[in-house]
Amino acid sequence: MSTAKKTISFELNGRLVTADVAPHHTLVELLQNEFDLFGARESCAQGLCGCCTAVVNGKAVSGCLYLASFVDGATVQTVEGLSDGAKLDPVQEAFIEAGAFQCGFCTPGFILMTKQLLDAHPAPDDDQIRHYLAGNLCRCAAYPEIVRAVKVAASKRKNIAA
Amino acid sequence: MLVAKLVRSTVAHGRIKSINIDEASKVPGVYRIVTSEDIVKIIPHPYYGPAFHDQPILAIGKVHYVGEPVAAVLASDPHVAEEAARLIVVDYEELPAVFDEVEAQKSKIVVHEQLKPAGTFPDLKHLHGVRDTNVALDFQLKRGDADKAFAEADHVFEHTFRTQQVLHVPLEPYVSIAETNGTSMTIHTASQSPSFVRLEIARLLGWPENRVRVRVPFLGGGFGGKLYIKLEALVAALSLIVLRPVKISLTMEEQFYTLTKHASTFRIKSAVSKDGKVTGRECEVWWNGGAYADIGPRITQKSGFTAPGPYDIDNVKIDSYALYTNLPPAGALRGFGIPQLVWAYESHTDLIARALGVDPLDFRRKNILRDGRPQATGTVVKDMGAEACLERAAQLINWNTPFERGKGTIKRGRGIAVGFKASISPTTSIAVVNVAADGSCTLFCGTVDMGQGSDTAMAQLVAEVLNIPAEMVHVVHSNTDITPYDMATLGSRSTFHMGLAVKLAAEDAKAKLEAMAKEVGLPPGSNVPIRELFERKYKMQAGTVVGTGSYIPPYTSPDHSNGQSENVTPFWMVGATAVELEIDTETGHMRIERMINVADVGRSINPRIVETQLSGAAIMQLGFTTTEKMEFEAGQVTNASFADYKIPGILDLPGSMTNVVVDVNQHNGPFGAKGVGESGTSGVSPAIANAVEDAIGVRITSLPITPEKIYRAIRAAENEPLED
Numbered sequence: 001m002s003t004a005k006k007t008i009s010f011e012l013n014g015r016l017v018t019a020d021v022a023p024h025h026t027l028v029e030l031l032q033n034e035f036d037l038f039g040a041r042e043s044c045a046q047g048l049c050g051c052c053t054a055v056v057n058g059k060a061v062s063g064c065l066y067l068a069s070f071v072d073g074a075t076v077q078t079v080e081g082l083s084d085g086a087k088l089d090p091v092q093e094a095f096i097e098a099g100a101f102q103c104g105f106c107t108p109g110f111i112l113m114t115k116q117l118l119d120a121h122p123a124p125d126d127d128q129i130r131h132y133l134a135g136n137l138c139r140c141a142a143y144p145e146i147v148r149a150v151k152v153a154a155s156k157r158k159n160i161a162a
Numbered sequence: 163m164l165v166a167k168l169v170r171s172t173v174a175h176g177r178i179k180s181i182n183i184d185e186a187s188k189v190p191g192v193y194r195i196v197t198s199e200d201i202v203k204i205i206p207h208p209y210y211g212p213a214f215h216d217q218p219i220l221a222i223g224k225v226h227y228v229g230e231p232v233a234a235v236l237a238s239d240p241h242v243a244e245e246a247a248r249l250i251v252v253d254y255e256e257l258p259a260v261f262d263e264v265e266a267q268k269s270k271i272v273v274h275e276q277l278k279p280a281g282t283f284p285d286l287k288h289l290h291g292v293r294d295t296n297v298a299l300d301f302q303l304k305r306g307d308a309d310k311a312f313a314e315a316d317h318v319f320e321h322t323f324r325t326q327q328v329l330h331v332p333l334e335p336y337v338s339i340a341e342t343n344g345t346s347m348t349i350h351t352a353s354q355s356p357s358f359v360r361l362e363i364a365r366l367l368g369w370p371e372n373r374v375r376v377r378v379p380f381l382g383g384g385f386g387g388k389l390y391i392k393l394e395a396l397v398a399a400l401s402l403i404v405l406r407p408v409k410i411s412l413t414m415e416e417q418f419y420t421l422t423k424h425a426s427t428f429r430i431k432s433a434v435s436k437d438g439k440v441t442g443r444e445c446e447v448w449w450n451g452g453a454y455a456d457i458g459p460r461i462t463q464k465s466g467f468t469a470p471g472p473y474d475i476d477n478v479k480i481d482s483y484a485l486y487t488n489l490p491p492a493g494a495l496r497g498f499g500i501p502q503l504v505w506a507y508e509s510h511t512d513l514i515a516r517a518l519g520v521d522p523l524d525f526r527r528k529n530i531l532r533d534g535r536p537q538a539t540g541t542v543v544k545d546m547g548a549e550a551c552l553e554r555a556a557q558l559i560n561w562n563t564p565f566e567r568g569k570g571t572i573k574r575g576r577g578i579a580v581g582f583k584a585s586i587s588p589t590t591s592i593a594v595v596n597v598a599a600d601g602s603c604t605l606f607c608g609t610v611d612m613g614q615g616s617d618t619a620m621a622q623l624v625a626e627v628l629n630i631p632a633e634m635v636h637v638v639h640s641n642t643d644i645t646p647y648d649m650a651t652l653g654s655r656s657t658f659h660m661g662l663a664v665k666l667a668a669e670d671a672k673a674k675l676e677a678m679a680k681e682v683g684l685p686p687g688s689n690v691p692i693r694e695l696f697e698r699k700y701k702m703q704a705g706t707v708v709g710t711g712s713y714i715p716p717y718t719s720p721d722h723s724n725g726q727s728e729n730v731t732p733f734w735m736v737g738a739t740a741v742e743l744e745i746d747t748e749t750g751h752m753r754i755e756r757m758i759n760v761a762d763v764g765r766s767i768n769p770r771i772v773e774t775q776l777s778g779a780a781i782m783q784l785g786f787t788t789t790e791k792m793e794f795e796a797g798q799v800t801n802a803s804f805a806d807y808k809i810p811g812i813l814d815l816p817g818s819m820t821n822v823v824v825d826v827n828q829h830n831g832p833f834g835a836k837g838v839g840e841s842g843t844s845g846v847s848p849a850i851a852n853a854v855e856d857a858i859g860v861r862i863t864s865l866p867i868t869p870e871k872i873y874r875a876i877r878a879a880e881n882e883p884l885e886d
Contacts, residue, residue, distance in 0.1 A: 024241060041382075043333040044414045048804040051333055099770055102778060103613030105333045105382030130812050137804070139333050139383050140613045141781035143812045144819060145774060 008072035013081025021068040030068035039079035039108040050136030053109035079108035094153035102140035167243035169233040171225035174488040174797025176254035186249040191242035214455035226453035229419025259488035263450035266296040273486035298484040299459035303725025306477030311442025315433030323506035324864040327792040334382020340397035341407035346373040355650035356640040378640040381612035386494035418802035423495035425450040428506035442477035445469035456493035465499030471507035472548035472582040504581030508848030547762030550824040551738035559740035575857025580738035581844030584731035588717035591663040592646035597707040601692035608648030615771040627668035654837025661832035662713040671709025736762040739845030750873030757816040764828030764836035776821035779842030
């Protein structure tokens, strides 16, 4: 196993950071081991469940498959970066208000995907919501509440924009 | 901290001839490789389990299923441990294996030479030392005279139904950490049963309980998987061997080698009079327990006695067998065996109604078990809302209103089903409520919140008793140094058992606050705020009031010879489901348009959480009904990934779902409440099979109900069966 590490630097949740990564390290390992960020977590390890979702250069990726060295020079956003510390993101607020999680393990992935959905479709219908979130799994099956949360989030964002 | 990666058996049944660790040891960064030889040096008898002490920490001499842990590699870097684990060569002498639960009953292939009941359950003691059988438990129940009922019956119906192996797959896979200095130990674990973990680890190590501390944070789902001992004994042993903290976190694939839900075969036979009354029922259930008993023998008995369903039947005979096979162990999964039973008895009930030309709802109405009547065990039921749930589900699906039956190749149908469950008894919960000098409260309770919202419900109970806002109650998560004993978070028992303990603890605190009020000279019934009471007594913000509560329900163990008991459960849970679906007869594809789930949960403590529990349980059961199935080849799981094992996603929901409760007050529950976590699963599978028959006239008798199975059944019914 190669242990040769290389130093990468990237923007993590708005802050410029550097880290030493081995070629086989994934983005999830990088976030957890080097930065104590546990919002993106490995579950299926095959890019099928969405629990490991992180946003790289504005696009959601599966952090369990995305190699850490690829974020060199990129901007990375995780669920921890959504809140400004005092106030939650409207999508986070909406998930709480709609009760859109039970155990919460999948929630960071759903929230990041919902944000991306609303960036592309500010007022999505049910089909758009389901299509966009089809790559995220929730074993507690809070899906009906998640669909409601997306709608609540859309209206919150609309009110903020107005 | 060291991370352990496991070497797992590649054969279903075999003797371990040798374990070669030479190449693995050479991998740079490997700290230690451990096999059972090392384990027995610190734990001479390293077998664990809640019902039987049959499961070794690492395989000793033999392996009993593909995927059984044989060796552990420890390294700081998980990738190093993983690479080294692949280089370990285990040589086996393969033995013939048995996989099918019905075959296992009579097979000459024996999974374990001798039965090893744990001794904790009095009703398993007679099994001690029994040899050369795969039957881990044979539960029998006899009520009335079933043989006579069949001899005198106008109609006799007999069917056999099967369910497949499925599993929990919480998105947070099993994970545990142990740290020890050699004389005491802390285990951080994703467990639904911290008290049991402490007891069992202390027993294995020969330590007093107070030297083992078990801490449990929020769980990323559990569903019955994270019960009893999973990784805890192994991390405990490994950390004792190396005297360093050790962590094991399983991969998704490894969950498939850890615990499944019992596959089952259920032969059910009914005697029916010409006016549509079921007069006798014979139930024979085989539970595929896999290689280790886990809680299977309890399921065999505690669920087994409800096998005739929520029906008023005078003459009943039940045989329920827990079988060992060479498959991954099976345990509790959201329903404790009940969904397998309801699948069979509600499919059977529908078949009888259709054969008699009676409306399936009317047939159920005629036979439903009502309050005041004895269930199969002889226990007279009380606060059991089977009839109410059935009626409400029928009303919400507009059962009596004609509906569009479909056009051309699309056919539509409706189905309904109702199931019930006893609470696992007798089990204990203990709680402590601390009231601080400012009136805020801390609740110490061992119920594990794994997404079901128990923290909220328990806080509400304290708040209700002490008349404070729920936000003023902080719930301390399991830490066995400070949280008192709780049997486990399972079987929808927490709201009732822990709920009552919490209520008693809060009432105890309240009584002490009232005594304090009297002491400081306040008249009875005065509404002085709690903080003022403390100030008056202690002259400053100081002091604590501690309330304690302990609850174990009254219970009578079933008679060993006939399964009869006058008090077999403190409460009954009920779930009914009605569906409306359409089937494309050219492809066998099914689309569920409407699903109604109705449950009797007593009085809801938190109606919103109750609704999401029903919804979540029903969608999970929808997966077990339509897509989920562990595939095996020579005992090897061949679809151990989400790519090939399909759990429900957001596109798989019914067109519409309604989840409601009926108004039943559970007389002995906390504020009239009882459990809810499992009730949404009960009726889903048979309601769908019943609707399939309603739509296209074919009956599916084994789960899952796949498009292929439906299409094959259609072709078979047309006398043009497809080749295999």
